[in-house]
Amino acid sequence: MARIHPTALVDPGAELDDSVEVGAYTLVGAQVRIGAGTTVGAHCVIEGRTTIGRDNRVFQFCSLGAAPQDKKYAGEPTALEIGDGNTIREFCTFNRGTAQDAGVTRLGDGNWIMAYVHLAHDCQVGSHTILANNATLAGHVHLGDWAIVGGLTGVHQFCKIGAHVMVGFASAVTQDVPPFMLVDGNPLAVRGFNAEGLRRRGFGPARIGAVKQMHRLLYRQGKTLEQARTEIGALASSTPEAAADVALMLDFLAGASRGIAR
Secondary structure: EEOOOOOOOOOOOOOOOOOOEOOOOOOOOOEEEOOOOOOOOOOOEEEEEEEEEOOOEEEEOEEEOOOOOOOOOOOOOOOEOEEEEEEEEOOOEEOOOOOOOOOOEEEOOOOOEEEEEEEEEEEOEEOEEEOOOOOOOOOEEEEEOOOOOOOOOOOOOOEEEEEEEEEEEOEEOOOOEEOOEEEEEOOOOOEEEOOOHHHHHHOOOHHHHHHHHHHHHOOOOOOOOEEEEEEHHHHHHHHHHHHHHHHHHHHHHHOOOOOOOO
16 A cells, blocks of 8 residues: 555545655645655645656645646646656646647656746656756746756746756746757856766767857857758768767757747
8 A cells, every 4th residue: 555644635546556655734636646666745736637657756845737827728638747756846836738739748757856846838848857946937848858947047938948958047048048058147148068067977078079069150150040050960970979969959950949049
């Protein structure tokens, strides 16, 4: 049997692995599924079509799976999906998706989510990200793997932030941020590329050199975006070790919908 505090209210329809722990005064709804090894703290509300994977730690006072804060929402059966191995600190709010998008808000694996973080409807958050206290993602935001979002930062709806990006403290993200970049401010500005983060993740000199060149082509040489994309594509043959990094950048630039931060 799952270890459920006597004061917690778990709907009989909820599916909890036998190893799940649920803290005092927490409410778990009928359509919730929680995987092995996950712990849920006190005074949480988990509702709607919410799936939480294995080995997550949800701290007290979180609201997961509530209806989206979207005036168009009319009760459609949308969902929230949380992967494995995430840490979700106090007072986080993750809402379900909407019928106007994928219908699912997603959080991947191994993320470190600090207190008071908000994931609005239809956000798609990758794996191994860090969202510091009070980071706020508006609806339809996409956040790539290994990205870091500083505290008190707001991200405008429909923005995309690429993999390995670092967004500084108290920034306002209103345009798409290409992979690997280092940005901050209000208005947002690109300050460089996330060299230290890449080193910590095992990027060798050749790959870091290629990322540095991509940064130069996009931001330091006065090229149009199309010119920069063409020259970035050529890096895959001159630096084969970075072919996947080049492909990541080109895919992101091709899908940018709000213009890239410059």
